[in-house]
Amino acid sequence: MIPVILSGGSGSRLWPLSRKQHPKPFLKLMGSHTLFQQTVMRLACDGMEAPVILCNQQHRFMIHEQLCAIDAGAQLLVLEPFARNTAPAVAMVALKLLAEGRDEILVVSPADHVIQNSTALRNTLELARPAAEAGELVLFGIPAEQAEPGFGYIRCRDEFLCNGMQRVEHFVEKPDMVTAQAFVDCGDYYWNSGIFMFRASRYLDELRVQSPAIHESCIRAFEGCSLSETTLRIAASTYSACPDRSIDHALMESTRSACLIPLDAGWSDAGSWSALWSEQDKDEHGNLLLGDVVVDDSRDCLVHASSKLVTLLGLEDLVVVETRDAVMIAHKDRLQDVRHLVNELDSEQRGEVETLPRVFRPWGSCDSLDRGERHQVKHLTLKPGASLSLQRHHHRAEHWIVVSGTAQVTCGETTFLLSENQSTYIPEAEVHCLSNPGKIPLELIEVQSGSYLGEDDVERLGDVPIAATDQATTPTTARIVAIK
Known part of the structure; x- marks a missing residue:
């Protein structure tokens, strides 16, 4: 079985902690690991391959950092240019696997839920597996114990399959409180966990019947994808034609092959x-x-x-x-x-909806500390071996102060090293580059000053490889001030 982890959504009900560029899966809301890390770890068990992870392309750096932090990896990273909901997303994964001749069982799981009993989850997955192998489209239902108007509800027929599974009768999406309480009192309803299991080919076959527009548009989008060794990039130009629909609405509500297995594992959507x-x-x-x-x-x-x-x-x-x-x-x-x-x-286009003060980049992270009309202060962290592009700014100057680690600085025609408690000045419009040639993270304070401090005031001129330490000039030959 292959875990397909869906790391999307913005988690707006958890604002201001959750933002569009740092959504709920990447937060430590319960426990010492993020919800995304918890999802990866509980699906790393016997009978499971390395996961396929689907996320927005802007989140790929956080995905990499959080996987490294738990010593985990992914067999494939699928990068969406923008969200098109779960039905197209899973179709792209299925198309990629089938193109490789792999028609395996997919366990589709959101990356932002809490499941307290991982053993119970794994046992339920094994119980559901024979049905998925036989062509059923399995979803996992949580017994509805209290009225939750923000959840989806599922009712089953009196038609039992193997291992306690039942054929699905109908779905109800986010009822009002009175209706939700009636469902709980009835005792025949389950919450929709958003976890599914089916064979890749079976999902696509049923999607072709129930939602042909999604199926056809995903085939066209897959043909326009670019593929590296472990990354599938979906092109915006073709993916934009995919209808925005969930698996529930596109497939499960209309198919006759949907069945439900109860999941009692301490589940919570941690959504508010x-x-x-x-x-x-x-x-x-x-x-x-x-x-x-x-x-x-x-x-x-x-x-x-x-x-x-x-x-x-x-x-x-x-x-x-x-x-x-x-x-x-x-x-x-x-x-x-x-x-x-x-x-x-x-x-109102408030930036507080988009990002937290700390943002992640391919080279590390940037933490905004203070900002005024003509100044801005940031805390930069560069990973070992990482480098910013060769660039210049036309409306601001920069001061760099090394807090820890070693910095290799290119400023104009000069390249030199800075160590802890040393600093340098980058004049306005000067070509410059910053690299970390060391084996530990480089931390520095960047003070910007000028008439315009927008992120678009950057002219990138290319990438500069990190030079060997003995090729850099000594700090005494550059414009360096020791910080007392």
Whole structure:
């Protein structure tokens, strides 16, 4: 079986911690690993191959970093130029495998859910496998124990298959609270976990029947893909024609081959602050406190502090989430409406919807520390052997101060080394490059000053390989200031 891990979505209900460029799968919401890492680890077991990971092309650097952090790898990385939902995404994976003559069982799983009992999940996967091998389209249902209007619901027929599976009768997408409570009281409904199992060819055959437009557009998009050894890049020009539909809507709701197996493994979609509050241990006053938080005479609150001290006094039933660039305060009864707040911010083109202060790049990461009208301060981290492109800026100068590691700097015609507590100045419009020739990460502070500090003020002139240390001039021959 091949795990197909879908790492998409923006997790807008978890704003301000989750952003479009740093979405929910890459956050440490429960435990010491991110949700993406937890997904990879629980699907790394006997009978499973290395995963296929599907993500937005802008997230590939975070995927690489997080896989390396848990000493894991992927057999294939499928990069989408933009989201087209799960039905086209899984079709692209199936087409790639079949093109290699591999018609294997796919276990499709979101990368942003919590499953507390990995053993129970693996046992359920083994129970479902014979049905998938026989051509069934299997989905995993969570017994609906409480009314959740934000979930999808599934009802099964009194038609039993092997290993306790039932034929699916119908789907209901996100009912109102009254209807959701009626489903729970009935006892015949399951939550849709978003986890599926089927053979690659069987999925495509049924997709051709139930959603021919998706099937045809995905074939055209696959023909336009570019492929390296372990990466499949989907071209925007052809992928844009794919209808935006989920597996549920495109296939499962209409096929007669859908069957459900119950999954009792401590599942949560971790999709909102209310879900996180209900899943974790609280103090004696019902508070869930994460980070540097002090509360007094407050009850049933969730407080998440990322960068500074947060205090509460005399409050109840509130959620307070602090990041370096935003603070959200909401009543617990309104948490399903956080996405509406995010939509409003998005319509105003607020940058706080797109990115966190720290962003990842192929060479490392960049953390914004401070910004004014004519200055900006950043913390750069370059991986060993990494290098920024040869470039220049027409409206700003830069000061680089090495915090740790060794920097190789090209400034104009001169190349030199900087070590800890040394710095240099890059004049406006000067051609320059920064590299890390060492074996440990390079950390430095970059101070920008000028009339325009936008990210588009960069003229890239090419890549410069890291020179050998003995070829660089000594620090005393360059414009270097020791920082006392």
